[in-house]
Amino acid sequence: MKPAPFDYHRPEDLQSALSLLGTHTDASIIAGGQSLVPMMNYRLAQPEHLIDINRLSELDYIREDGDQITIGALARHDAIHASELIAEHMPLISHAYEWIAHKAVRNRGTLCGNLCHADPASEMPAIIQVLEATLILARNGSSREVPAKEFFVGTYDTVCEEDEMLVELRIPKPTAGTGWGFEEVSMRKGDFAWAAVVCLLRVENGRLDDVRVAVSGAAEIALRLPDLEVALAGQAPSSDIFENAATKAVDALAPVGSATVSADYKRDLVRALLPRVLSAATARAS
Amino acid sequence: MNTTAIELEVNGRKHSANVPPRKLLSDFIRQDLALPGTHVGCEHGVCGACTILMDGKAVRACLMFAVQADGASLTTVEGLSKAEELHPIQHAFWEEHGLQCGFCTPGMLAAAHELLSENTDPTDEEIREAISGNLCRCTGYEYIIDAIRTAAKKLRVTQASDASQNA
């Protein structure tokens, strides 16, 4: 189980990295490598060129920028997990990291790399969708902004083109008083999710407002549940409302099963976790 | 075959080498540096047997290429013990029967080392979390947890006595 050969490039700055990316076809960026290297070891991924961005210290940041937090491509999971800035403004992320992989993997892996890998069972693609983050994709000479909900297009597939690189994630700070919820079921703590459900919401005058719910693990990509969000908006929170909403939401889902985990089971999980997440978020909202 | 020149420090000793880019760090440590204490169990980043310390942080050596360790300072299990003495964490594993076949042990020690360098008095739950990325098939983890708890105590005592000597 050894990787196939590749040409190795180690740019010292972003501009060089983007030039390399523009020059070489069949190139992969490696940051943490925690998803890419296993696939290379299995030879499921055999890039001809590997562009190592670990020297791009300019991308290693977690910053407050007005009403948003910006996270650079080289910010490691562990740094984000430990970040007081994140804990203060986005406790959902800090909490979710308790469920994401293990320390040695978080030490090395990056959030942006995780998003680009686009594993449908990964938690963060759902989380950045409820946070309505924006992803900055750069190529040699230009860049563009992509909303989180448009970034993921399929299993292991995103809108990021071959010559593009995700350089920054911009996450708007949720309004003060926003409640959050996170629930996951996996075989072991730290494994990829069989299903993870995340939610942000506010409670205004006893009514739900700005409800955002997303699910990982239950489809080919992590996805928001807009019908559920609309149905809940303006409702007075109650367990009955949550249960009914969950039932309806699950009916609309078409989970993708596997040999180990059936579609029925995934549907059951989403059905079970939705009310828990909504209740938790409601309890945290003020 | 193309190779890339790297320089790195391993267990306090400087090394220079030319390595093929695809050579995994775990293989480089075991084969090129002849340090067999870093074990390879799965090569897909789950078992944790190959966990080492890179600049003090636990990392999977099977999920890095040796070229990526250029400029880094690594500590493998061979670098924990000093001269002819076991490191206090190693000693605690010995006392508490924290190993059976020993294959996962170097990775466990690295995980424990990182934990105890960040948290001198971890709860059992924190110990569990710290080693949850390291699979052991022999022990059921019970005595590993005992060992890390004991190691924390030993290290606190050492630190306290160092502090009182310095005062």
Next chain:
Amino acid sequence: MSSHLKSNVIPPSRQREKPRAGMTWIGQSMKRVEDPRILVGKGGYVDDVVVPGMAHAAMVSSPHAHARIVSIDTSKAKNLPGVIGVYTGADLATVVDPCPSFASPPVTQHAMCMDKTRHVGEVVAAVVAEDRYIAEDAAALVEVEYEILTANVDIEASLEATGDAVLHPDDRESNRALDESFSFGSVEDDFAGADKVIKRRLRWNRSSAQAIETCGVVAEYDAFKGGYTIHANTNFYNFIPFVIGGSLRVSPGELRLIPVLTGGSFGSKVFIHKIIILTAGLARLSGVPVKYIEDRLEHFTNSDSHGSDRLYDCELAVMNDGTFKSMRFTVLDDYGAYLQFGVGTHGNAMAQVTGPYRIESFAMRVIAVLTNKCQQGPYRGFGSEVTNWVMERMADAAAEELDRDPVDLREQNMIQPDEFPYMITTGNIYDSGNFQEVLAQAKTLFDLEGWKRKAAAARADGRCVGVGVATCMERSVYGPTEWWFLNKKEEPGFTLTSTPEGISARFDPSGKLFVTLNSCMVGTSPETVVTQVLAERLTVAPEDIVFNYADSQTGFNGVGPQGSRFTAMVTGACVTASIRLEEKLKRFGAHMLQRRPEDVELRGGMVAVKDGLEDQAKSFAEIALMSSFFRLSFPDEEAFDSGLETTAVYDHPISAEPHPDREHLGIFYPIVGHICHITAVEVDPETGKVEILDYAAVHDNGTIVNPRTLGGQVWGGTANGIGTTLTEHFIYDEDGQFTNPNFAEFALPSAHEMPKNLKLGHVETPSPYTEYGIKGGGEGGRLGAPSALTTAIEDALREKGVKISALPVTPPVLRGLIRNADAAAAAAD
């Protein structure tokens, strides 16, 4: 005693050292002798072996479960720079013969496929190259054309397969490799006279040990200098290397198997003959030393160590008062594509198939089924882990149908302390025990009554909390008749009856005691056990004992760590060695003290005059020096020949052959421990997740040599059992593709999955047959945990009426059972 057992005579005990209180070393939680070198990374595992000029092998593995090999084109691979050679099965067959098989008649297995591939992962071609990376590059260039055949995946369907779907048409007409029936005692009468017959269909699905280290080999061949030199992490290197030599076409004099520290076995590395033969053959073909270490994928798909995979139709005959009368079952076992150990795993189960209960008769039909999966091998329990679970499932089923408390019903049927040695209906004996005391201690340790109240209160609150109790046997110290006595009587195969264990020991002139072991270290504690026993018996200081391991040519009888035998067996060898060394020490020492040997004794590392003054003693070092270098100071008699050394072999302490007509199976696994596991669990009915709230285990493994290492075995085995029950499951699709052969999807428990408050208790009922009364304790956790957990989960879901008849109950499986139960309840409303 039933008349069929009359001819099964229990031999007299050969025990020399009686169990006694207050021993100095036996019974202490001594730190392990083995650990320091392992802790600093210098253990010396197989992948640490480097020999000059060594090349590396990579395999071309079959992507199909069942296919005919039409053609193999190795030309591109051979042309890759760095490649030394590329070989097919036909090439390999020029230097090696088929693998050994203990099945009778054998099922032919080649180390590399010849004409057909019979499971995913089977080796179709091999590359030897300068390094593993290049070898894998070349393996990817080998082009193989296959003609796909019908894959046999389902255990029952495979029995009906015909034509091209038959795996081994040259050896067997169908995929039914063996189909034998046995009956012990008056089964028909007991069933006819029963008040009730409890019936259950029970399924135990496939998983495997998956030690963190895979299997590996470093092999060299030199036709002019000794033949093969092989390093491998096999546990069997000193017992039957000649059968490997047979496949390699060399005599044992041309085969040197060198042991290495093994990174976990749990049975899975007992033999590993296939990759030894494969790698050795590649070394001979290529002319260079070859290293082959299985990667994790290869270990999952091709390591010949998959665990039991069985379907039971079981019946228990009971009386209305709760008495268990008789049991019978038909079992189908999916052995995979080959049958290396025959149905030895079912032979093993005959040691304790009726559990701790008085069940006077028993019958079985065993059908070994061949399918297109990697073949089975040993895994902690060697088949008895399944029958323990079956017995306990049947006990629970009886309790349910008789409306009895399951623990009370168990207690009612238990063998009483005054009935030992107790001969069970298959012929095996239970040497000693006190099951009632074990149960009582476990109940107290766990606070069973308290937990029952807590669980009931939680269930009243709508939570799914339950308690499970398992009372199981832990047979130890195996005799090898289990491997063959279930074969056809007319052609039982190689009817082995020996399982010796030996050591050699010598005091060097400085007084250090050098001990050579003939069995390897696999995570067990061979050096520590031997240290404790020799220190006890000879009063030598533990730090004065030095170890090394013999290889297959310098060593002698050593079967190794398997069947929970090593501690008891090597202790026997240590006692024999000690008796001989004591005699020599006394002879020389008494002469030096100018006393008669009968007037001196061993005391504190010295030969001392009985009741003598302190200065009337000679240290072992003084005696060793004199006996080694000062021959003229002693009488000119053979008894005073130089040196203090001995070799000692210990044979099985008590065994007897099976009846020629299999009326009984003889005595083959008689050193029997008892275990009680109790657990409380909570099930999340919406997700199927199980949380273990509390866990207690009480084990009776006779006299304990080292409480801490025994505890390590108990919890390690329990972790294996938790995995087997809750998280580990090999899943095949209809084409025979193994869908989850990796550590991400085949989930070994992590520290998070283990219970957080393990409680361990011991009862010590010594064996009357082994030295000091020691029993083995290497498998108990996995022999008890599945039963206790299954019962607890079923108890937690009792209001929903969920019944568990198959393991594992992973969350998706358990949720499916709950969903079905909910649907059935809704339909009934």
